[in-house]
Amino acid sequence: MTDWRLCNLIDDRPADGVFRLHRAIFDDPAVFTLEMARIFEGGWVFLGLSSQAPDAHDFFTTQVGRVPVMVSRDGEGALGAFVNSCPHKGARIAQTWSGNARVHVCPYHSWTFDSAGRNKAIKWKKAGCYPQEFDGTSHDLAALPHFAEYRGFLFGSLVADVMPIEDYLGEASKLLDLVADQSEEGVELVPGRVTFTYDANWKLQLENCADAYHFTSAHPSYIRILEERQREASDAGVVRSVWENSDYWKEEAEGIGGGSFSFANGHVLNWGIFGVSDALPLYERAEALKAKFGEDKRNWMFNMRNLTIFPNLQIAENASSQLRVIRPIAPGKTEMRTWCIAPKGESARARQQRLRQYEDFFNPTGMATPDDTVSYENCQRGFAGKVDPWLQSYVRGATASRPSGNAFSEMLGMAPERSVLADSQLCDETLYQSYYRAWAQRMAGAFGE
Template structure:
């Protein structure tokens, strides 16, 4: 029964089993086989500017402390004291020389090593006490891709570059359109949604369809009109996916960016289009601010143009903690960066005119599945069943048309593959 559910046998025919959003045991398996196994976004390097800079975040339901070490490298550890399990860091960000557990005074340096204990004489007499074995538990692997820091708990996970695969080609649209690279604008905003994390992730993976309907009021506020149709025959747009990482986009260049309602952003994009083209080629240069959305499997999403970056942190099958940041080009003029910071918040934050309508839908779409009969009814994911194409420039699985369910199916296909695989070796490449 479980195996049958996890196989998602009807997915290729365009149907999804609703139990993926509801069952507790499915959720527990996700924590084991997706969140304790995949590379997860944990920080942007700019959030850790100097030795001692730290932040705390989530990898699945595991609380993780991410630090800039003294040698300039980045470390990530479970934020839990090996003595009684208490958090050793209770702030969400800051600067520290090390971390001291409030419970019994065990202290840890930036390398996660146990630096000292309270009442050290007693521990000194204890033959079973080996300081070197009582550091904070590090993640298995940590790596960066052009400013983004990822970590995995699985020592057998493939290298980050393999995990991302050809999706790096697309990530460069955001991360490498300018030689100065990127940074996060200051701060972060966190909120809580009573929805399954996948409903949010799949929305960013491919749901261009909802933009014009769900967000009609937001578009009215920011553009003075609704979102133009996205499925016309003359629109060049795509769903692309690699290893479950998904990007839906068209090539209008500034469609998303325009919703921020700030001329300075459009001017910046227009003024730099030639430079983007030089770095990325003409096709990808048109993606920098276009109507598009992205999910890096499993739960790291962003919107080119609006530049909102976010993680959907699982808090049980029916609850998600949303963490958001704003990405800007490091060398962009300060006023442009500030316009992006403001614009992203105005549109995609808990008070944002677009985001406000998403949460409601996702919560009710999750909650409906409490009904046992409702839960038996499959959901339709069939759009774009014959849209797969080969494209001379675009790598990965490419589908024509951004109003499509192809990416969502790819997202759940990857989900299914990971949940059914006992080890990384069993995950299809």
């Protein structure tokens, strides 16, 4: 094991204007193992939406780091999160993405559990000649030490020593409100899950979601298609894009077009002004949302917003609306589970518009995401070069970064730790610092310091 120290991986000296990462943070196996233990299995992570298990005895499965987890709604309607592993021999109890089961019977030796995780039967118990001590042991599924719901977003922790979820989300919870409030019925995942992998580190996805700097560099082929489609807007046969209504990302745009917010615990937002346009499927609710929440909050719902809730949840509302769950597999391999997230009860027309915009931009079979993931892989290959190991991607925007919020965060009554207001070419990269400061807090002591 390489003898890393935190200060050798993250060189964070604000007074000197220095923030840089050692490339090993992305490709060292020992760092990865500690990340799994300290970050994914050592604190709050996103599990799913409550709407994935809407009715009694519904369940869905996911992963927390390396650990299989089942989220189940019991007969009384209460949700619970359990390690998806039989206490008898360790086999996974639920093998499907989701389902409905009053009882879960382990397929290996038929130990049986109800939808609240309680053991209901041990096969041939009486004939089993168990020692007396066995009856004093719980045979229930192991519940996650912490499980919490915020506005339909479910979070869990495999360790007991965590702050309350409200404190963990902090002011960033107001950005989840912007998603949840788009419909009085809440949000849902549109049927159809898309999963892809890429051969690079999970933190490249963490960064890319917040990366305003890459858009015109990585996606010119997509941008050119959009420009052509915009010229043929009368042709209903092509997919209309939300980007066409906004020019904040274009090189020639002037004035404040968006910016970034950084929050405690590693949550960040990269945002841009879109305007209230019928190019967005939410347009059918524009007046109703204004009446309910006021113009400022309504307008924020229409803004381009790329939100990361550290470490594994991203909600991107830009070309369409995507919920992503990041699942690290190895230092150089990551799995992304992705869904179209949408307000419940929207019209069929709006839903169809949302889907078509989604597929073209977000899918690994679309016209944008592959240009990101292939770039991550190019980075991962490049990280092997450690002649100068320090990456220079974390100080762009430094002199524009302000402590606390600005007029735009005030519209939401939101108090971020730092904010940047940007024109189209500023493209703040200091917001990544928030990820790595949270990372460093979670990893403190892990390297034997």
